[in-house]
Amino acid sequence: MGARTIRHVAGLAAYFALAAGCSDAADQRGLVTGTRAVATRENRVFTQRERLGNPLVSEVMIRKAHHHEHNTGLPSTDVSDFTDDLTGFVSGVAGRDAAYANAIAGALLPDVLVTYPKRDNLNPGTQVFWLSWVFGGYGGRRLTDDVVDIGLGAIFGSLLGNTNNVSPGLTTDNVSSNDVAFGSSFPYLAPRH
Amino acid sequence: MVPLRAPSRRAALTIGALLLAGAGSLSVALRTSVASDHQDTPEVELHPRLDINDVYAFPGSTVDRIALVLTTSSPLTPPASAGAVFDPDILYQIKVDNTGDGVEDLVLQFTFDGEGPGQVVALRGPAEPTQTGRLTTTLPLGATLMGPTNTVLGSPSGVQLFAGVSDDPFYIDLEQFFKIIPDRAPVQGPLSKIGPTPEASAFRSPAVDFLRGINTLGIVVELPESMLIAPGSGSDPKLGIWATTSR
Numbered sequence: 001m002g003a004r005t006i007r008h009v010a011g012l013a014a015y016f017a018l019a020a021g022c023s024d025a026a027d028q029r030g031l032v033t034g035t036r037a038v039a040t041r042e043n044r045v046f047t048q049r050e051r052l053g054n055p056l057v058s059e060v061m062i063r064k065a066h067h068h069e070h071n072t073g074l075p076s077t078d079v080s081d082f083t084d085d086l087t088g089f090v091s092g093v094a095g096r097d098a099a100y101a102n103a104i105a106g107a108l109l110p111d112v113l114v115t116y117p118k119r120d121n122l123n124p125g126t127q128v129f130w131l132s133w134v135f136g137g138y139g140g141r142r143l144t145d146d147v148v149d150i151g152l153g154a155i156f157g158s159l160l161g162n163t164n165n166v167s168p169g170l171t172t173d174n175v176s177s178n179d180v181a182f183g184s185s186f187p188y189l190a191p192r193h
Numbered sequence: 194m195v196p197l198r199a200p201s202r203r204a205a206l207t208i209g210a211l212l213l214a215g216a217g218s219l220s221v222a223l224r225t226s227v228a229s230d231h232q233d234t235p236e237v238e239l240h241p242r243l244d245i246n247d248v249y250a251f252p253g254s255t256v257d258r259i260a261l262v263l264t265t266s267s268p269l270t271p272p273a274s275a276g277a278v279f280d281p282d283i284l285y286q287i288k289v290d291n292t293g294d295g296v297e298d299l300v301l302q303f304t305f306d307g308e309g310p311g312q313v314v315a316l317r318g319p320a321e322p323t324q325t326g327r328l329t330t331t332l333p334l335g336a337t338l339m340g341p342t343n344t345v346l347g348s349p350s351g352v353q354l355f356a357g358v359s360d361d362p363f364y365i366d367l368e369q370f371f372k373i374i375p376d377r378a379p380v381q382g383p384l385s386k387i388g389p390t391p392e393a394s395a396f397r398s399p400a401v402d403f404l405r406g407i408n409t410l411g412i413v414v415e416l417p418e419s420m421l422i423a424p425g426s427g428s429d430p431k432l433g434i435w436a437t438t439s440r
Contacts, residue, residue: 189360
């Protein structure tokens with residue numbers, strides 16, 4: 001926890017340094033009190049409040065006490081900050097072996113959607129769905145991907161190749177598709193209800 | 194407005210994953226879940242427009258294009274969707290690491306002006322951010338695209354942008370999750386009737402997609418892959434993609 005504290009103190013110092021560097025006194029007062037109407041968008045320093053890369057990772061596998069840290073955290077320090085949370089979940093809650101827990105943590109941290117955008121150009125048969133990059137696929141995440149089942153299949157099943165201590169009845173919520181069809185062209189999302 | 198007040202999907206997924214721990218470790222999961230009443234941080238729960246529901250990245254309309262999606266503010270019921278707009282006080286970003294160090298090399302920034310039906314969206318980037326990390330500013334560039342929300346903007350051969358209300362693309366049997374771990378059920382709305390004792394110990398079939406008929410605020414951008422790939426990164430370039438909200 002020492003490293004986290006140091007990082008937060010450093011972040012706070014950077015915050016005020018940056019605020020002071022590009023704001024007048026009124027802006028500094030505004031940033032401290034939250035009355036940010038004094039700053040226009042162009043001269044304002046924005047502070048990260050939330051982030052999301054992979055589905056399921058932050059909220060399912062990272063302990064609640066660390067969620068704010070994750071929301072305000074950075075992929076560049078995810079491995080050091082959150083590997084213990086992920087391996088602890090996979091081994092402690094799901095009961096999988098340590099090697100498998102490490103493999104899952106390695107696939108999901110840094111917490112970004114890993115995408116190999118040229119693989120489908122080179123091979124039209126390339127698989128495109130969340131985590132498919134682990135097997136040489138495109139990765140990314142499609143709208144149609146059943147990420148609940150993929151995630152549960154990885155954590156509780158043999159999706160990533162480990163058959164030790166799987167929980168076969170716990171790998172799907174039995175909802176396998178969206179309630180309405182997605183568009184085949186931009187913007188792809190289905191129209192509002 | 195229908196008084197639907199479901200926890201975020203990520204809360205639901207947490208619950209599901211905990212309960213799915215199986216017979217051997219279910220008691221551990223239950224103890225864990227009893228200790229907390231909501232998965233999101235209070236800040237995000239109280240400000241749903243700060244909440245990023247989901248992020249997507251997938252091939253676009255041609256093999257050399259890529260589509261990126263960010264959704265926020267779900268669950269929106271149809272009655273609540275009519276006046277749903279993005280928050281002009283929030284900087285929405287999709288960040289791209291194309292060098293493998295976990296640091297954003299490029300950002301796409303989305304900002305909104307106006308709070309009513311005439312709300313305007315602006316996209317800046319993709320471009321190198323003024324500063325990487327938690328603190329940043331808007332890009333000192335003109336907008337790549339700007340125009341009304343709920344409208345397709347741009348060119349199919351260049352950058353395309355849509356920001357507006359759509360169906361929520363996510364799907365999950367949330368109700369069954371709560372029947373297995375009722376202490377996580379919300380305090381308002383139909384799901385609050387579940388519990389207090391567990392009503393199920395496994396998923397059901399047929400299941401029910403709790404997000405059927407539910408809307409979200411979605412941002413979709415499609416652009417040539419070459420705008421995101423680092424020069425000289427070879428024949429099999431890798432991208433790390435994530436989204437943030439800032440204010």
